[in-house]
Amino acid sequence: MSEFAAWMQGCQARMENVLSDWLPPASIAPQRLHEAMRYAVLGGGKRVRPLLAFAAGEVAGADVERVQHAAAAVELIHAYSLVHDDMPAMDDDALRRGKPTVHVEFDEATALLVGDALQSLAFDILAAQPLARDAATQLNMVLLLAQAAGSRGMAGGQAIDLASVGKPLDLTELEFMHIHKTGALIRASVLLGAQCGTPSEATLAALDHYAKCIGLAFQVVDDVLDAEAPTATLGKTAGKDAANNKPTYVSLLGVARARELAQELRADAHAALADLGAPAARLRQLADFVVERTF
Ligand code: GRG
Numbered sequence: 004m005s006e007f008a009a010w011m012q013g014c015q016a017r018m019e020n021v022l023s024d025w026l027p028p029a030s031i032a033p034q035r036l037h038e039a040m041r042y043a044v045l046g047g048g049k050r051v052r053p054l055l056a057f058a059a060g061e062v063a064g065a066d067v068e069r070v071q072h073a074a075a076a077v078e079l080i081h082a083y084s085l086v087h088d089d090m091p092a093m094d095d096d097a098l099r100r101g102k103p104t105v106h107v108e109f110d111e112a113t114a115l116l117v118g119d120a121l122q123s124l125a126f127d128i129l130a131a132q133p134l135a136r137d138a139a140t141q142l143n144m145v146l147l148l149a150q151a152a153g154s155r156g157m158a159g160g161q162a163i164d165l166a167s168v169g170k171p172l173d174l175t176e177l178e179f180m181h182i183h184k185t186g187a188l189i190r191a192s193v194l195l196g197a198q199c200g201t202p203s204e205a206t207l208a209a210l211d212h213y214a215k216c217i218g219l220a221f222q223v224v225d226d227v228l229d230a231e232a233p234t235a236t237l238g239k240t241a242g243k244d245a246a247n248n249k250p251t252y253v254s255l256l257g258v259a260r261a262r263e264l265a266q267e268l269r270a271d272a273h274a275a276l277a278d279l280g281a282p283a284a285r286l287r288q289l290a291d292f293v294v295e296r297t298f
Contacts, residue, residue: 007288007292010285011054011292014050014053014054015049015050015053015054017067017071018050018053018071018074018075018078019045019046021071021072021074021075022044022045022075022078022079023045025075025079025128026041026044026045026124027040029041035109035113036113036116036117036120038109039105039109039113039116039117040117040120040121040124042105042108042109043082043083043085043086043105043117043121044078044079044082044121046100047099047100047101047102047238048078048082048100049296049298050074050078051189051289051293052074052077052078052081052188052189053071053074053075053077053078053192054289055189055192055193055196055214055217055286055289056070056073056077056192056193056195056196056199057070057071057196057285058196058283058288059192059193059194059196059197059210059286060196060197060200061282061283061285061286062197062200062202062206062279062282062283063196063197063198063199063200063201063202064200064201064282065196065199065200065201066199069133069134069135069199070196070199072128072129072131072132072134073128073129073134073195073196073198074192074195074196075125075128076125076126076128076129076148076195077148077188077191077192077195079121079122079124079125079128080121080122080125080148080151080152080157080188081188082121083117083119083121083122083125084118084152084157084161084188085099086104086105086106086114086117086118086121087114087115087118088161089104089105089106090104090106090111090114090115091106091111093161096239096240096243097240098234098238098239098240099238099239100238100239101238105117122152125148125152126145126148126149129141129144129145129148130145134198134199135199136201140198143198144195144198147191147194147195147198148191148195150187151187151188151190151191152187152188152191155183156183156187156188156191157184157185157187157188159183160180160181160182160183160184160185160186160187161184163179163180163183163184164180164184164249167180167249167250168248168249169248170250171250172250172255173255174255174256177250177251177252177255178219181218181219181222182215182218182219184222185218185221185222185225186214186218186219186221186222187218189214189217189218189221190211190214190218192214193210193211193214193217194207194210194211194214197210205278206279209275209276209278209279210275210286212271212275213272213275213276213286213290216268216269216271216272216275216290217268217272217289217290217293219268220265220268220272221293222252223252223261223264223265223268224265224294224296226244226251226252226261227252227253227258227261227262227265228241228296228297228298229241229242229243229244229245229251229253230242230244230245230251230258231258232297232298236298237298238298252264268294269290269291269293269294272286272287272290273287273290
């Protein structure tokens with residue numbers, strides 16, 4: 004195993020423990036809701052957002068014992084978004100992370116509540132203990148995640164996505180949608196991880212630029228994988244975008260150009276880190292991972 008793969012595995016294992024500790028045990032009431040929350044979050048997922056938070060924390064000299072909680076908050080927002088996205092009113096999917104989706108395994112009302120409760124838990128975590136160098140910075144972290152998840156961030160991007168089915172979006176409109184739907188939370192992961200340390204304004208600006216490139220690259224690759232990878236590899240239903248007549252980078256540009264675009268965004272992400280030197284090595288590796296991933 005490569006050194007980077009071992010680092011990823013270490014972070015993923017750490018996140019499993021941190022998330023498990025934050026999630027209420029299934030033995031306490033309401034048991035079924037807690038069981039479903041744990042089902043939605045634990046034992047799956049690449050944990051890309053936490054990995055970005057840890058890597059950005061390294062740039063800002065942050066203590067991993069702090070970053071892990073900010074990373075958990077972002078991952079819980081992400082998990083909530085997947086649970087709601089899979090529901091019949093949205094993407095209506097039966098498979099996620101290689102297992103039945105929450106509304107299939109439990110029921111729709113439980114899936115709604117799981118999403119609600121995971122979102123609340125994310126903000127509970129950000130408020131519960133000292134994560135930043137001062138209270139004003141920590142308050143800013145709460146604001147950052149709230150805005151990233153809300154109607155001018157991820158939820159807004161999802162609304163645009165739902166409204167765009169069957170419509171011929173152009174590249175600018177597609178980018179606007181993804182900057183919100185996927186990019187906002189990826190940006191929050193990077194900036195929250197950094198704010199657990201002591202980043203300069205210039206470092207934050209560089210990380211912000213990096214995060215925007217990586218967020219878009221993530222989505223471009225997601226579109227390519229949806230078109231090309233098998234369901235068994237993805238752990239979610241493949242080919243859904245075309246089946247649902249959704250505008251994607253692949254439908255607009257074709258697979259070959261979409262792959263090229265992902266490589267260009269990877270190069271832009273690396274360029275954004277040019278002044279950050281050796282401490283940004285993990286972020287560079289993650290840019291490569293996001294673009295090269297096969298699942
Ligand atoms: C319901 C408010 C609300 C928002 C949903 C993010 C999202 C918005 C829906 C997910 C739909 C989707 C497939 C988006 C494309 C990019 C994406 C977020 C993929 C899934 O993320 P991964 O690959 O998943 O990081 P894992 O399972 O590895 O965590």
